[in-house]
Amino acid sequence: MTRVTADVGFLRGYNQARVMAVARAARTFERSTVVAATGLTPQAVSKVIARLTADGLIRPAGVRRPGIGKPAVVYALVPDSRYAIGAHVARRTLRLVLVDLAGTVRHSAVSPLPRDFTPEQLLDALATGIDTMAGTADLRSRLTGLGIGMIGPLDHANGLVRDAHGLRHWHDVPLREIAEKHLALPVHLDKDVTAGVTAEAWRHGATFGDAALIMVESGIGAGFWLGGTAHRGAHTNAGEFGHTVVALDGPGCVCGRHGCLEIVHHHATEAGDTARAARVLAVGVVNLLQTLDLAHVVLAGADLLRHSQTYLTAVTEAVGADARRADWLRTRVWLSGLGADAIAAGAAMQVLDQHYGIPELAPI
Amino acid sequence: MTRVTADVGFLRGYNQARVMAVARAARTFERSTVVAATGLTPQAVSKVIARLTADGLIRPAGVRRPGIGKPAVVYALVPDSRYAIGAHVARRTLRLVLVDLAGTVRHSAVSPLPRDFTPEQLLDALATGIDTMAGTADLRSRLTGLGIGMIGPLDHANGLVRDAHGLRHWHDVPLREIAEKHLALPVHLDKDVTAGVTAEAWRHGATFGDAALIMVESGIGAGFWLGGTAHRGAHTNAGEFGHTVVALDGPGCVCGRHGCLEIVHHHATEAGDTARAARVLAVGVVNLLQTLDLAHVVLAGADLLRHSQTYLTAVTEAVGADARRADWLRTRVWLSGLGADAIAAGAAMQVLDQHYGIPELAPI
DNA sequence: AAAAATTTAGCAACAGCGTTGCGTAATAGG
DNA sequence: CCTATTACGCAACGCTGTTGCTAAATTTTT
Numbered sequence: 001m002t003r004v005t006a007d008v009g010f011l012r013g014y015n016q017a018r019v020m021a022v023a024r025a026a027r028t029f030e031r032s033t034v035v036a037a038t039g040l041t042p043q044a045v046s047k048v049i050a051r052l053t054a055d056g057l058i059r060p061a062g063v064r065r066p067g068i069g070k071p072a073v074v075y076a077l078v079p080d081s082r083y084a085i086g087a088h089v090a091r092r093t094l095r096l097v098l099v100d101l102a103g104t105v106r107h108s109a110v111s112p113l114p115r116d117f118t119p120e121q122l123l124d125a126l127a128t129g130i131d132t133m134a135g136t137a138d139l140r141s142r143l144t145g146l147g148i149g150m151i152g153p154l155d156h157a158n159g160l161v162r163d164a165h166g167l168r169h170w171h172d173v174p175l176r177e178i179a180e181k182h183l184a185l186p187v188h189l190d191k192d193v194t195a196g197v198t199a200e201a202w203r204h205g206a207t208f209g210d211a212a213l214i215m216v217e218s219g220i221g222a223g224f225w226l227g228g229t230a231h232r233g234a235h236t237n238a239g240e241f242g243h244t245v246v247a248l249d250g251p252g253c254v255c256g257r258h259g260c261l262e263i264v265h266h267h268a269t270e271a272g273d274t275a276r277a278a279r280v281l282a283v284g285v286v287n288l289l290q291t292l293d294l295a296h297v298v299l300a301g302a303d304l305l306r307h308s309q310t311y312l313t314a315v316t317e318a319v320g321a322d323a324r325r326a327d328w329l330r331t332r333v334w335l336s337g338l339g340a341d342a343i344a345a346g347a348a349m350q351v352l353d354q355h356y357g358i359p360e361l362a363p364i
Numbered sequence: 365m366t367r368v369t370a371d372v373g374f375l376r377g378y379n380q381a382r383v384m385a386v387a388r389a390a391r392t393f394e395r396s397t398v399v400a401a402t403g404l405t406p407q408a409v410s411k412v413i414a415r416l417t418a419d420g421l422i423r424p425a426g427v428r429r430p431g432i433g434k435p436a437v438v439y440a441l442v443p444d445s446r447y448a449i450g451a452h453v454a455r456r457t458l459r460l461v462l463v464d465l466a467g468t469v470r471h472s473a474v475s476p477l478p479r480d481f482t483p484e485q486l487l488d489a490l491a492t493g494i495d496t497m498a499g500t501a502d503l504r505s506r507l508t509g510l511g512i513g514m515i516g517p518l519d520h521a522n523g524l525v526r527d528a529h530g531l532r533h534w535h536d537v538p539l540r541e542i543a544e545k546h547l548a549l550p551v552h553l554d555k556d557v558t559a560g561v562t563a564e565a566w567r568h569g570a571t572f573g574d575a576a577l578i579m580v581e582s583g584i585g586a587g588f589w590l591g592g593t594a595h596r597g598a599h600t601n602a603g604e605f606g607h608t609v610v611a612l613d614g615p616g617c618v619c620g621r622h623g624c625l626e627i628v629h630h631h632a633t634e635a636g637d638t639a640r641a642a643r644v645l646a647v648g649v650v651n652l653l654q655t656l657d658l659a660h661v662v663l664a665g666a667d668l669l670r671h672s673q674t675y676l677t678a679v680t681e682a683v684g685a686d687a688r689r690a691d692w693l694r695t696r697v698w699l700s701g702l703g704a705d706a707i708a709a710g711a712a713m714q715v716l717d718q719h720y721g722i723p724e725l726a727p728i
Numbered sequence: 729a730a731a732a733a734t735t736t737a738g739c740a741a742c743a744g745c746g747t748t749g750c751g752t753a754a755t756a757g758g
Numbered sequence: 759c760c761t762a763t764t765a766c767g768c769a770a771c772g773c774t775g776t777t778g779c780t781a782a783a784t785t786t787t788t
Contacts, residue, residue: 005402005403005404005746006374006378006379006382006745006746007375007745007746007747007773007774008372008375008744008745008746008747008772008773008774008775009746009773009774010370010375011370011371011372011375011745011773011774011775012774014370014725015370015774015775018370030736031736031737032736038726039369039726040369040775040776041775041776041777042736042737042738043737043738043739043775043776044774044775044776046737046738047774047775065784065785066734066735066736066784067734067735067784068733068734068735068784068785068786069733069734069735069736069783069784069785070734070736070782070783070784071736071783071784072735072736072737073736073737153693162692209598210595210597210598210602222655226590226591226595227590227591227593227595229591231574231590231591231656233574233656233657233658234573234574234657234658234659234695235692235693235694236657237657237693238574238656238657239655239657240654240655240657241654241655243654244651244654244655245610245647245650245651246609246610246611247610247611247612248610248611248614248623248628248644248647250612257650259612264612280612283609283612286609286621287608287609287651288655290604290605290608291586291602291603291604291605291608291652291655292588292595292602293596293597293599293600293601293602293604294597294598295598295599328519328526329517329601331598361378362402369775370774370775371744371745371774371776372743372744372745372746372773372774372776373745373775375744375745375746375774376744376745379745379746394765395765395766396765404746404747405746405747405748406765406766406767407746407747407748407766407767407768408745408746408747410766410767411745411746411767429756430763430764430765431755431756431763431764432755432757432762432763432764433754433755433756433762433763433764433765434753434754434755434763434764434765434766435754435755435764435765436764436765436766437765437766
């Protein structure tokens with residue numbers, strides 16, 4: 001995801017990333033696998049594989065005898081050749097995960113954060129947490145950086161927390177900059193929901209298509225994966241899905257509007273009617289499908305996963321019940337497989353993406 | 365937008381497209397203009413400019429004396445070096461436009477279509493319309509193709525009309541294929557709203573950012589421009605914005621759900637209360653902003669433009685009134701400048717984009 | 729056991745991209 | 759007339775993926 005000009009260096013990064021995508025998706029692979037997936041010539045793939053092997057990112061792992069002819073060399077990703085740490089900063093807790101190059105969560109730890117914590121307090125918590133998690137000097141040398149998934153609004157491009165909801169000391173804090181200085185690590189900052197959908201995209205691989213992660217947890221938000229990358233919007237503020245109106249004359253919401261999905265959902269939850277709450281959320285999800293035509297919807301968030309089957313059923317039914325939904329218009333509904341780690345893991349994956357993912361070309 | 369592998373040919377297409385984008389955006393430009401816009405070296409830009417000049421797409425147009433030193437060569441786009449024809453296929457009418465390389469609509473014509481017209485009838489209407497519009501053999505040689513903007517559902521990638529709403533003879537019609545055969549022209553098929561937003565993106569240039577075109581005309585739809593390209597969704601069905609629920613217990617809609625934006629809006633219109641209809645639409649638009657964080661919203665469609673000021677005011681106010689909308693979170697609301705030509709023109713621009721726009725890399 | 733067929737791997741030369749180094753052209757000012 | 763300044767472009771270069779061809783490793787056939 002590094003932003004580059006369209007020179008030959010872009011080609012290297014792009015094709016290398018495609019090979020890495022194959023390596024991550026398949027337990028083992030060979031040159032012909034990559035050729036089929038990328039359309040590159042075998043010779044070109046050989047060059048890329050040689051580079052990646054030299055860097056220790058992949059390694060030969062035996063041979064496959066094709067019945068007749070010279071055996072093909074089988075390769076495999078070396079998951080512990082690179083790591084990234086992901087942080088999920090919530091209002092009261094800090095969750096840290098250690099993710100390897102394969103996207104596996106190797107360690108996960110939660111620590112409490114002081115009420116109304118300051119940037120300094122967060123940095124201290126991060127520093128000690130990272131030290132325990134990546135203590136050995138050996139592992140530290142393979143650490144590519146720290147990804148932070150956090151409640152917004154924030155400015156992803158500049159690594160700036162504009163105004164975290166419900167946290168007094170977080171107005172225009174240049175978190176990326178001060179964290180990089182304090183921790184001596186590259187830092188990547190993003191909205192929690194966007195980090196979360198990145199994690200799902202890693203797990204599902206190339207088949208993920210256009211998708212959304214729906215998160216219910218002290219508010220309702222959504223992360224979007226559109227056209228092969230995260231959609232953050234013009235000001236990194238996409239995903240305020242809970243504050244879309246679904247009941248024109250509904251109850252007033254904290255955001256000032258009336259009948260927001262979040263407040264209607266909240267009332268149902270307060271009344272103990274989880275089934276109704278789930279159906280309300282499902283209406284919102286179908287609204288998203290009508291608008292964006294998504295192939296996958298992933299359900300996540302602590303409050304939702306507490307009643308995961310209720311929500312899964314309600315959303316699946318609502319998606320399927322739409323009469324106009326022909327069989328070519330299929331949307332799959334999933335529960336997040338990463339559970340509470342989703343956001344922190346996704347933040348870590350974004351760091352790995354910066355090094356080994358598709359490079360981003362400068363816009364138009 | 366041609367799909368290619370990431371070889372050196374991609375670089376040529378990409379950087380060439382960026383130079384063309386500069387040429388279209390500026391009336392005149394010089395090498396240094398392009399250098400600043402692209403980050404390429406002057407030498408690289410010279411090579412691209414030489415190619416484009418040889419192809420007749422741009423031409424030298426005088427010199428600029430920088431006060432001191434050798435004068436810089438000024439270049440300009442040659443608008444009539446290439447053309448494309450755009451078609452807007454609606455339920456009762458066919459609108460054809462001739463668009464030049466600069467994006468200017470050079471001719472526009474509307475002809476009636478028979479009630480419940482068949483594919484054959486449409487092809488005949490297209491053939492005669494194209495012949496009148498691009499009659500001279502000279503112009504025909506500079507015609508790059510035909511773009512068709514049409515009501516869905518359809519399959520953009522395969523050029524297939526799945527099931528045009530309200531047209532009996534349009535089930536699984538391979539329109540692109542048969543039109544290419546019948547008209548001997550490259551044909552590009554897309555949803556009307558997506559074509560419309562492409563037209564707006566061309567007009568606004570690189571500053572368009574994430575944006576939506578809202579269209580009110582025998583239904584309510586939206587076209588999306590996200591991350592520098594059109595967002596069509598997993599099955600080319602994005603934009604069914606009118607069938608998002610805004611009133612949970614609202615009136616039943618043709619789509620089977622209750623309280624869709626479209627039916628609520630329709631009731632207000634029927635009651636003669638345009639102001640209320642506009643406010644309903646505005647709620648839907650703000651929903652989009654909350655979800656997608658758009659920088660631009662363009663209002664279009666015959667039914668809307670008939671009361672353009674009412675709608676513009678209502679939407680602008682709703683967008684601005686949102687209390688949480690800080691000054692960094694600015695969204696601009698516009699009326700479509702192309703009026704009734706927007707969709708046909710956008711369809712034509714998509715054809716030009718295929719030749720002279722950013723090439724699309726194969727997905728992951 | 730030897731030869732043929734088949735599949736994979738990789739060296740070497742190549743075309744094409746943007747970059748770099750540097751020489752040349754065109755102008756204004758002294 | 760000389761110098762500073764600005765713009766332009768040839769030529770060499772490094773890098774990409776591609777192409778042509780040879781070599782290696784294996785099974786099947788003779």
